[in-house]
Amino acid sequence: MEHSVTVELVDVTKYYENKCLFRNISKKLLPGECLTVTGPNGSGKSTLLKIISGLVKTSSGKINLRCNANRLISPCERAKYIGFVSPELVFYKSLTGYENIDFIAKASGMAALPEFIMASLQRVGLSGQAHEPVINYSTGMRQRLKFALLLVLNPPLWLLDEPSSNLDTAGKKLVADLIHKALTRSTSIILATNEAEEANYAHQKINLA
């Protein structure tokens, strides 16, 4: 990771079919900080993360992502700076775990060494299933694969939507370890969660209740 990312939310408001999900959210997240977004189901946690990723538009307000606290990152550049672990992130079922990571890395504009991809898969406990099609993976294994992708892309901003969902105890420990290490490397993390343990990483909080 060569860069750090500062995230500025300026009066962000989102309406969905005339229903106000959230209104006038303003926050500034510095590199190495974690912002947790909590709230009941349907409160707009995932939508807020998608807005920050640039996949969904705000109803009003704006999101500024700044590289090294200075240069504004344009929408078409965002992919290089963001890693998103989300239930909506789906892998290609006919490709293997290794092929999926290799492809997504190349599509995002980087070629990763095969041994680096394998090391990332090993880190999340999937080295034995690296060359199996994703269709054979359990939901927990697919969740681990999302973190392997994150390790390969190594973006300076992590958006984590319910990162521990579908994971066993060892998986949850792995996620906690990855978040902890990422924060020490100045990664900015925005975490949508209802898990009390994950909410403890927060330097800042948004409650959408």
Place this chain on the structure above:
Amino acid sequence: MHTKKLTWPNSAWAILYKDLLCEFRTRYALGTLTMFTLVTLSGISMTLAGAAISSSIAAMLLWIILFFCAMAGLARTFVYEQEAGTLFTLRLYANGQAVLAGKLLFNILLLQLVTALLIPLFLIFLNIEVHLWGQLVYVLFFGTVGVAAVATLTAFMVSCTNAKGSLFTVITFPLLLPQFLTAIAATEQILTDMIPSWNECFFLAGYDATVIAAASLLFDYLWYD
């Protein structure tokens, strides 16, 4: 260094390779297009029952089969990604121009493959002789590139809507009409052993270049908005 930066043409190549790999493993689009081609051709052949048809009718039938083949299979490039949920992944990580180029190349390859399968069968089933092979290959190549280019752009547009199937054909047909009519006219001349005019040949290639340039300009607005 564990990684190295790639330019967007490299990313486009990766997208093409991924689509080819998925297609090789599932054979979804190629199977659909091949079956559509064979069924349509068999239907036409049995209806004609060996009766001779004019060059204009033959040219029209050929391009109608190719058009509906494209409508049956080419929307898959984006609609399948939308239905499988992978469009989210692609939109999150991939460069818009790389996606357009990768998907366009995949659609061109697919349609060329189906055309290569269709032409010998079409000529045998309808008992047609061709002497101007070079000109026929030229018209078929540039004609199908135009179909693939328009279909790739409209496929992404309709993948974001609810009425995917019907909208795809409705939007694509008017955009393709100039290319379609020129290709039919040029094919008709080739089947009557006449060399198509330079105007027609130039129009087919020029239309492709224009559509690809317009798609490239428009696609980023669709992809990032």
